[in-house]
Amino acid sequence: MKKHIYIYSPSGAVRDKAAFKRGVALLSAMGHEVEIDLDALSSVQRFAGSDESRINGVHRAAASGADIALMSRGGYGLTRILAGIHYKSVHKAIERGTVFVGHSDFTALQMALLAKTASITWAGPHVCGDFGVASVPSGAVRSEPDEIMLDCFNDLVLRQGEGTGWRQNLNAVQSDADEHHIKNAMLWGGNLTVLTSLLGTPYFPAVKGGVLFLEDVGEHPYRVERMLTQLLHCGVLKTQKAVILGQFTDFKLTPHDRGFKLQSVVDRLRSQLKIPVVTNLPFGHVSTKVMLPVGAKVDLVLQGRDALILWGDEI
8 A cells, every 4th residue: 555655854864875765765665655854864963954954854744744754763853852843733744644653762752742732653663774774884794674564564554453462581470370451551652761851841741550661772771770760769650550661772781780681670670560561572773673552542461471462443
């Protein structure tokens, strides 16, 4: 099914032009009409253009009438421009059918839209890193776009995805008899660092009784624990029905850690909460990436290591 896809750059500058071109070419080969924002490849310092031009890019994406507004890449930059975005305009675009998709730095815009307008957006792939697959050093073999990611994106295109399932880590549960069924809870979250940076601002949504999912990249487990502890002290975690941990990648343990690792963080979090802490969600800065409707009501089903998020076909 042919869709109009609008590509814009509200965060970091696109340095990997080859990956950008590959991503655009793949989306076009999939039969979609791809429109590229006039500032998508702009660069000012580390950003994809000035703050004003990136704000205008968000607004142009909303005014494009596209079926899907897709970020070129993440990085950093959206928190700088949140005060300049006209949220009602973006919300109206979403109501008309434009689906905003992204992850990482996109979490800032997702949370702001959720806080300001209760809009539903989708956590999902970017053009460069996912469809274009980031370039690798000369001589190395470059992988192809992940099939599961592509299948999940196609489900969104066809409006036929109704949920996603996965298996938790081996040490996720005490026994296969452990079961939970959480119904009609708001799914929200995204990148842990970006989410935590919004605490105390008008752009942090006051979600109670939700299902909070989190992921991050390049953050040592002690920094992950520090951010989770901040969310805990603020009362955010204790008001949720479940916390789902996605992929935490590209960090390096040291001899100083003396056995302190990511599982240590998970174990401590579980000791502090009376709600399920679910692991191994296939989402984050990884190739295999499902799509998640942020701001939508979902059911979370847990049985032993098996986990399932269901949202139906109404979204």
